[in-house]
Amino acid sequence: MRLLLLGGSWFLGRAVVDAALAAGWEVTTFRRGRTGHQGGVRLVQGDRTEPADLARLATHGPWDAIVDTMSYVPRESLAMARILETVADRYVLVSTVSVYEGWPVEPLTEHSPTLKCPPDADADYGVDADPGPSRYGFGKAGCECAVTSAFGPARVAILRPGVILGPHEYVGRLPWWLRRFERGGTVIGPGDPARRIQPVDVRDVAKFALRCALGLQGVYNVVGLDEEATMGEFLAACAEVTGSAAEVEWVPDEHLIKSGVKHWTEIPLWRPFAGTWDISASAAERAGLTTRPLAETVHDTWEWLQNAEPMAHERAAELGITPERESTILEAWRAQRP
Ligand SMILES: NC(=O)c1ccc[n+]([C@@H]2O[C@H](COP(=O)([O-])OP(=O)(O)OC[C@H]3O[C@@H](n4cnc5c(N)ncnc54)[C@H](OP(=O)(O)O)[C@@H]3O)[C@@H](O)[C@H]2O)c1
Known part of the structure; x- marks a missing residue:
């Protein structure tokens, strides 16, 4: 061929x-x-x-x-x-x-x-x-x-x-999450841990x-066909592969929206819309698409990231929330949660 x-x-x-x-x-x-x-x-x-x-x-x-x-x-x-x-x-x-x-x-x-x-x-x-x-x-x-x-x-x-x-993702979504867990502390779990991704x-x-x-x-x-893949599982996999002692505190969509968090970019992979993770890939599945568990992707990306040369990429995006802003949002959430 x-x-x-x-x-x-x-x-x-x-x-x-x-x-x-x-x-x-x-x-x-x-x-x-x-x-x-x-x-x-x-x-x-x-x-x-x-x-x-x-x-x-x-x-x-x-x-x-x-x-x-x-x-x-x-x-x-x-x-x-x-x-x-x-x-x-x-x-x-x-x-x-x-x-x-x-x-x-x-x-x-x-x-x-x-x-x-x-x-x-x-x-x-x-x-x-x-x-x-x-x-x-x-x-x-x-x-x-x-x-x-x-x-x-x-x-x-x-x-x-x-x-x-x-591995080799240059947009920086999964790399951001892995580095965030590596840093430790309290991590914002965005939205619902049971949300399928x-x-x-x-x-x-x-x-x-x-x-x-x-x-x-x-x-x-x-898209990924792993029906078990949820935001909760994803963050658990990030914590596990990085050996992180970070704690995840789940903050509902409404509080993140009220705090002005930019979905998709400030918290990569977080979006509050029902349709974002409701994409049918049944045509591809019928044609032979198979996909591995998300945990394997997380594992292999961490392995790559540990040895990767830091590289400025011409299409890299500015992603991720700053530690200060993350703390402010968490404090405000704790002050008002039921
Ligand atoms: N990332 C996502 O989540 C996502 C989601 C949906 C769809 N996609 C699509 O998936 C694809 C991702 O592709 P990739 O970037 O990973 O592909 P890639 O083929 O690995 O990288 C892009 C290649 O284009 C070459 N290139 C850049 N500008 C060029 C130019 N002006 N002339 C000739 N070659 C040029 C680069 O090599 P040189 O630097 O040597 O030129 C590089 O090899 C994109 O089409 C994207 O829209 C991505």
Whole structure:
């Protein structure tokens, strides 16, 4: 199997490369070459915004499938897909649940309405609202149209993952929680410990992307299938792997909202909406998606984090609540709780 990976060295792309090499596939990656190089892979160095680089990339084909982990701007995706259409059979695009109009508030299936964005839109198309929609979601919706228009729906699989966690995560969600437990003290447990959550392990998304590359077609939401995964279990796993003596004090959604805590960013993975963790992945499950227990993801990420080089990442987000603010919120909660 000859695979072209658009991207490949940060997080999900890296996991796709690992999985493809383990399966004995021949792997080419296309990227700028700024972030290291994996052995066993043919690297075509170039920038997705440069037409000449894309034309040069096409001369390295043909491929049985493309997996694209790096598309954000429809106009760029359209140019890439048009050039690559003649040298690759299938296109697997990694999109996101942010393409849904109802994200992150309403329960979602693949039939839920999506944001409308033209296939040749620029990076600034759309709006950023809180909660949702976002320019990121509009852009990804446009990338879906761009790739589908160039390859035709029968040759395209679109993955819409929810939150992806695991080793090499650069957004910093699970790393923040692990470092928070490492620090100790009293940790805010956000909302309801019994709230089910659906993060998916990066290695499970990668494995499913390869399954799509082998011939699946259509749209697939991709979330963790572990029905036992709750916010309470997640924090317990963080405490256990870090060997932390930290105590968790659960603070209801209403108090966090009243205190002005920014959901998703100040307390990663906390959102008070019923729909955030109510995403159906039944289409992917029927197509063969399997996912590991969340505790395993937490364990392996901690193992990676202990040896990881601290690295400023160009897409890292500012995440996490400050210790002072955490204490203030806890004190106010203790003063008024029943
Ligand atoms: N994290 C989540 O929770 C989540 C949830 C839903 C969906 N997603 C989606 O999952 C995907 C995550 O992908 P990832 O970032 O982990 O993929 P990745 O393929 O591991 O990393 C991105 C790659 O793009 C390359 N790159 C960056 N800018 C480039 C440019 N201008 N031209 C050419 N190459 C360029 C980088 O390499 P160089 O630095 O060498 O150029 C890097 O290898 C994204 O599509 C994201 O939207 C993520």
